[in-house]
Structures are given as structure tokens and as C-alpha cells.
Amino acid sequence: MIDAILPPAVVAAESFDDPPAELFPEEEAAISRAVDKRRKEFATARLCARRAMAALGVPAAPVLPGPRGAPQWPAGVVGSMTHCDGYRAAVLGRAEHVTSVGIDAEPDGPLPPGVLGEIALPEEQEHLRALAASRPGVHWDRMLFSAKESVYKTWFPLTGRWLGFEEAVVALDPAAGSFEARLLVPGPVVDGTKVTGFAGRWLAERGLVVTAIVLPSAGP
Template sequence: MIERVLPAGVEAAEHAGPPVPAPLHPSEEAAVVDAMPARRAEYAAVRECARTALRRLGLADAAVPAGPDRAPVWPPGIVGSMTHVDGYRAAAVGRADTWAGIGIDAEVRAPLPPEVASLVMSDDERSALARTDPALCLDRVLFSAKESVYKVWYPVTRSWLGFEDVDVRLGDGTFTARIGRTGLRTDVLHGRWAVGDGLVVTAIALARA
């Protein structure tokens, strides 16, 4: 499903269902050494997706440890993103000489709780969704889009970006995100979204200038 929202040149891998047991590299172990078994299993499963995607770029058996900020540390010359939600996990990677950043996100296809929606969406964003089909759960799509924006933003800037700093407008399977802070070479990002199999997925691949 994640490949539906990614452009050519970005490699991805995904897995649905319970996490399949997967080995960890020694450098990856530190992040989950004291974790509960369920957390460890999910961490390992999403990294197995990352390794599968990296092999498609020609990198065999690469490690993807977590940094001090818990963000994934990709091999030199690679940019990427990982996501996981109950019953689903995915990773997407590309070469850094082609892509400045990649952000993906998956969410359960369900309306946002009102208290979350009030934090995530501005009045203008809420108004833009007011007459859309509730079955599409576009408030959840908008939330996911902002998560994908952050996954592009943070590895470049190493700074916080709040929901209120990003204005997202949804199109037919696409979205435009305007960022109210400086840090990237652009303040407008374009992405894609899809719904299906009980999930919402979004992605942004920012091309290298």
C-alpha cells in the first residue's frame, strides 16, 4: 500500500499483520534493551522492512540504529523514513544525491478524537474538511500528512515543528503542506495519500535541488 503514495526512485517495503520475529544488529539493540517484548518485536519488524528496502538499493544487511533523539540513523548516502501502527509497518528509502528527504506515515483509518483534532487542525483546515465524506476520515489523513512533513523536516533541521506550524490542504490523493517556519530550502511540500485495508497512509519525497 505504501508504494501507492511514493514516486519512482524511492524503494519501500511493508508488512501487515502481527510482527514477524526478526534479528537485530548489535547497534540496534541499545534502543530496546529494556523494552517490553511487544515493543521490541515491533522495533525489529519495522527495521526488517527497512533492510528489505535498503537491499533494493543495493545495500545488504545494513543496520538502522536509533539515535539519541530516537530518530533512525540511515547508512551514509541514504535518506529514509519508517512508520508503524498496530498491525502494519513500512519503510521507504532513497539515495541522498537524489532525495533531500523522505517522510511516510501510517495511521488507523478512523476519525480523530475531538480533543486531538482541536490540537492538530486550524479553524481554516477544519472548515476545508467540513463538507467532505466522513467515511474517508480526512481529518486522520491531514494528521498523517503533518506527521510525514515532520519526518522530512526534522532530519534536515534537527528542530521541533508543531502542528500549528504546518497548513495542509488535501486534494484527490494529493496534499500540499505550507510550513510557517524556515529551515528547509522550500516552505511548500507536496505529498500523496491513500486509504484502504483499514489504514491511512501518506508520503512526501522531497527531491534534491
């Protein structure tokens, strides 16, 4: 499913259930105290990561949570993972082709009461009202949340810093299935260019909303 919104520079693997998945000893240690639900989503996300590594021609390797839970990828690999009820995915690329990746999946339902005011700026809330009036078939508040999660997952490997929901403004394009995120704080310098925002794509399908950002490398 997520392949539909990804460029050729990356590979993806996804799962809609939790098949048996073996973990590396280091991963077992990282998840040893987790409840069963957390263990399943952790293990299946890493199964997806291993499948994506194989598609890249990269040997299987442990993927341990690092600062703020960000996955620590093998040398030369960049990527992102996501999980929600009924879906797990990993998207990877080689560092010479891709600088950063951020993906997120959410159930296609409304945000819980009170959450929208915490994650959306006034201009975004106005944008959502217009989208809901013109395209009522998608839960746009959940899509905005997912897009902002993808923004953060793309941002963090570049900076090692937190990015609050209020520090980026997202505009969703319903016709193109895309979105633009404009940073409201100074962005990092990547390949000699200051990053001021990110471009991504979205999909609503199979009871899910999925968003993805792939920041290409400026290299050959």
C-alpha cells in the same frame, strides 16, 4: 500498498504482521528495556528497512534512533519508517536522488476526542468539515494528522529542529489523492532554494490511512 503513492526514486518494504526479525547488537541494546509490543514494531520496521536496503543495493546495516527518535541511516541513504497496529513500512532512497522522505501510517478511524483541536488550525478544521460533507468515506481528521506527521518526518532531517502541528497548514486533495503543506515558519535552504512547503500523496486502504512525502534532490 504504500508503493502506490511513491515516485520511482525510492523503494519501499512493508509488513502487515510481525515475522521473526533479527536485530543488530546495537539495535538490541537500544530496545533492551522495551515492552513486547514496542519491541515487535521496532524489529519489524527494521526488517522492512533491511529489505528496502537490499532493493537499493545497500548492505544491511543497523538503524538506530537518533535525536527525537529519527532513524539514523547508512551514509548515502535517506529514508523514513512508520508503524501502527497491523502495519509497518520503510521507504528509502539514495541521497543523490532524494533529499528527504517522510511517511506515516495510521488506523483509518476518527481521532480521539480533543485531539483535532490540538493538531488542526481553524482553516484546516473548516477544510475537514467540507471534506467530510463531500467525501464521507474517509476519516479526514486522521488523514490530516498522518499528513502532518509525514511533514515533520521530512522536515526534521533537513533542520534538526522541532516543527509543531500549528507551524504548517495542510490542504488535502480528495480527487488527486495528494496534499500540500505550507510552512508557517522559515524553512531550510536545500540545494540553494528555500523550502516553503512540501507536496505529498495519501491513500486510504485496508483499514489504514497512509501518507508520504518524497523531496527530490536537485542533483543530476
